[in-house]
Amino acid sequence: MGEFSWPTEDQLKEMRNKVSEMSGRDAEEVRVVVSPYRICPLGAHIDHQGGTVSAMTINKGILLGFVPSGDTEVVLRSGQFDGEVRFRIDEIQQPTNSVKKHHAVYASDSAKIKEECKWGNYARGALYALQSRGNILTEGIIGYICGSDNLDSSGLSSSAAVGIAYLLALESANDMNVTPLDNIEYDRLIENGYLGLRNGILDQSAILLSRYGCLMCMDCKSKEYEIIQPREPQNGGETEFKKSYKILLAFSGLRCALTNNPGYNCRVAECQEAAKFLLCASGKAEMEPRLCNVEEEVYEAHKSELEPIIAKRAQHYFTENRRAAKGLKAWKSGNLEDFGKLISASGLSSIHNYECGSEPLIQLNEILQRAPGVFGARFSGAGFRGCCLALVDADRAEEAASYVRREYFELQPELASQLNADSAVLICEPGDSARVI
Structure with a gap:
């Protein structure tokens, strides 16, 4: 690598x-x-x-x-x-x-x-x-x-x-x-x-x-x-950790630009509506209506008063923030299993609380969850189109990729047939930052 x-x-x-x-x-x-x-x-x-x-x-x-x-x-x-x-x-x-x-x-x-x-x-x-x-x-x-x-x-x-x-x-x-x-x-x-x-x-x-x-x-x-570098494992250095995983990108065959789907901007507005309500409830109505300005204690005290849809958006925000914090600790310690579980939990919250995704992407995500060697998977992006990502054991990446191609074709033959067999599931490595050569 x-x-x-x-x-x-x-x-x-x-x-x-x-x-x-x-x-x-x-x-x-x-x-x-x-x-x-x-x-x-x-x-x-x-x-x-x-x-x-x-x-x-x-x-x-x-x-x-x-x-x-x-x-x-x-x-x-x-x-x-x-x-x-x-x-x-x-x-x-x-x-x-x-x-x-x-x-x-x-x-x-x-x-x-x-x-x-x-x-x-x-x-x-x-x-x-x-x-x-x-x-x-x-x-x-x-x-x-x-x-x-x-x-x-x-x-x-x-x-x-x-x-x-x-x-x-x-x-x-x-x-x-x-x-x-x-x-x-x-x-x-x-x-x-x-x-x-x-x-x-x-x-x-x-x-x-x-x-x-x-x-x-x-x-x-x-x-x-x-910039978080994983702690060196007992029996190997940083390079060994990097070689221990690959990134799978599994494509759905759906193509649709983000702003073509009104759901994206609508969900941003719903998050702002939740923030506005919670800030008003805590006597801070003058603050910018963003959920980062809401104390988690305020959310816990007033979440039952939110409209159902707005409540789901707020729940995703606060639980995802907690998952991100836990994930950083797992990454620092080199614990790919725990990190992967958090990725999968994030994906489920995106589906059930943020309510994004489409049937083919949800099916593709479920297939990845079952694939051999996968630590965790979720949508890449909003999940309305495009692909799902997964972190996978490097030694089982090819096996996992073959499994996903086969299973997705059975569920979505029309969409899968639009994909090039070689690029329907890509095995990727970490990259670097943007630069001029």
């Missing part, structure tokens, strides 16, 4: 050659942004409420090869989508008026976007975010972007990975020195301000702060974070 197993030298060479062909520049001049996808073992759906989250990146993600254009023009092509995106770095960007249409674009098939190349809105959003904080950019880029194994719209934060890739490329081309914490806020501006998605900072934080083989933990209220 090598720290830099992704991207491979062949992948980097391919990116550099494509940009060289586009720009007429030497391949040696091409820089490559590596922006990984992330998984969230614990802390699901509570980042927007200021809860505690955990995440790590995987050895899959977005690659963006680019060179500074030498003028103000941005020229982009994509490995997934047709057409060419062009705009100028000195154009003032305004938030899009068609949120669902534009946010869905990166997860849609190319036939839907030939008309105006709207997949370029993430690049425009990156420029918007930088401009909104007073940055004046003078250098455009010529770039080529592609994602690993067509994993867009799979609940792995591909949208955040894309936004961060464009931010890092524009900053690099303009010799800007930007901290990871600043880029978390810039990417949030892309998704919240430019595209209108009401998400928190989990995705951006994971991609920008993670370190190979470690668990990134963040208090989304204070923005304080910790």
Whole structure:
């Protein structure tokens, strides 16, 4: 399990050659942004409420090869989508008026976007975010972007990975020195301000702060974070721990962008409604209606007064916060069994209390729970589409993957038949943070 197993030298060479062909520049001049996808073992759906989250990146993600254009023009092509995106770095960007249409674009098939190349809105959003904080950019880029194994719209934060890739490329081309914490806020501006998605900072934080083989933990209220390295086991070091597990990604065949489903923003509003009620009950109505501002004692005292649906959302928040805290202790001690049980409990709360998910994803999650060697499993993302993730004993990963492919095909033959047999269940390794090579 090598720290830099992704991207491979062949992948980097391919990116550099494509940009060289586009720009007429030497391949040696091409820089490559590596922006990984992330998984969230614990802390699901509570980042927007200021809860505690955990995440790590995987050895899959977005690659963006680019060179500074030498003028103000941005020229982009994509490995997934047709057409060419062009705009100028000195154009003032305004938030899009068609949120669902534009946010869905990166997860849609190319036939839907030939008309105006709207997949370029993430690049425009990156420029918007930088401009909104007073940055004046003078250098455009010529770039080529592609994602690993067509994993867009799979609940792995591909949208955040894309936004961060464009931010890092524009900053690099303009010799800007930007901290990871600043880029978390810039990417949030892309998704919240430019595209209108009401998400928190989990995705951006994971991609920008993670370190190979470690668990990134963040208090989304204070923005304080910790990179947690597991304690060295008695009979082996840190490297042995990393080699003891793999990450399974099992795909459902469902594809639907997050903002296409009104349930996501609706659930955020329901959490805020719970917070507002509980804050009023405790005499703190003036505070921002987020559940992180509610003392757990207040929740326990007044939870029976909440409307049933609102009560479920609050229950998920407070129990998930506790699971995240327990999970950090299990990870530090190298206890994968306990960590996995907490992941599975998180998944059940997402289904029953947060009430996200769809029948195929719920079935897929149940299959993973039964698979040989799996420590724990849950949805990756909201569970409305995409995939489920599992932590699995490295020695049984292939066996588990075969079991999941077979069982899911029996339950959902139509959806399973849409998946490539080799990529229906992927065996992944931990990744590193986003960077420019």
